[in-house]
Ligand SMILES: NC(=O)C1=CN([C@@H]2O[C@H](COP(=O)(O)OP(=O)(O)OC[C@H]3O[C@@H](n4cnc5c(N)ncnc54)[C@H](OP(=O)(O)O)[C@@H]3O)[C@@H](O)[C@H]2O)C=CC1
């Protein structure tokens with residue numbers, strides 16, 4: 001269990017998910033986590049779990065060593081300005097999970113801070129995130145700490161900062177893309193005879209199995225697809241029809257559009 005106290009500034013969708021993961025994994029004692037937001041009524045479950053809930057960012061920072069900033073990209077600069085005097089480079093590590101705000105932008109507001117940019121996804125709530133990280137001004141011990149923390153909450157990969165926007169699309173937006181794929185499978189499953197609960201279970205477990213084949217066995221997707229596509233069979237018939245309708249192309253175009261939205265605004 002971590003001895004460090006953690007403040008999560010911005011307890012929205014991602015900030016709350018991080019707090020849930022930290023509690024569930026046992027990485028932190030719930031009382032050592034403080035989550036802030038202005039309207040705290042949405043944080044009742046975390047409060048019931050023993051997490052400290054605050055509206056006062058400065059107070060949360062004063063009582064913590066690790067500061068996770070999970071604010072919206074458009075208000076992070078303004079809010080950071082409000083509490084920057086509380087941040088002490090000798091005491092605090094700042095971890096930003098904010099999309100599209102660079103290390104240089106952040107250091108402009110809080111110079112000299114040990115700073116990590118991290119890009120997790122909402123599966124962090126159940127310790128199944130992939131979290132991409134890059135850092136500056138950090139000691140080896142600080143980086144080890146941050147990596148250990150995110151490893152407890154799924155898997156971690158260290159990347160160059162120039163890939164952080166791409167990581168946002170593939171890993172963080174990717175949860176929504178994968179869920180929409182599963183939802184379409186459920187809709188198809190209902191059309192061919194299943195009730196929604198059974199279709200959901202079959203669709204979700206099938207996607208989990210496909211992902212585990214890649215993760216555990218380190219295989220290429222097409223190698224596994226070849227094992228399913230019986231010649232003249234139903235899989236290749238369905239798969240080819242999906243491709244005629246632009247299946248892979250639509251996903252690649254969607255990924256590219258998401259990326260351009262971050263980079264070009
Ligand atoms: N959602 C996701 O899957 C992912 C999100 N991200 C990034 O993480 C960041 C947060 O995203 P997300 O959680 O979805 O957004 P949310 O809007 O859900 O969370 C942001 C939270 O910040 C709070 N907030 C606003 N102003 C303040 C303030 N002055 N002090 C404290 N808290 C404040 C808001 O609550 P209130 O209004 O009550 O103060 C809100 O709940 C974004 O930069 C996003 O791009 C990155 C990866 C994945």
Ligand SMILES: O=C(O)[C@@H]1CCC=N1
Nearest residue numbers: 099168169172173174
């Ligand atoms: O949609 C967004 O902008 C944020 C970033 C990644 C996931 N959600």
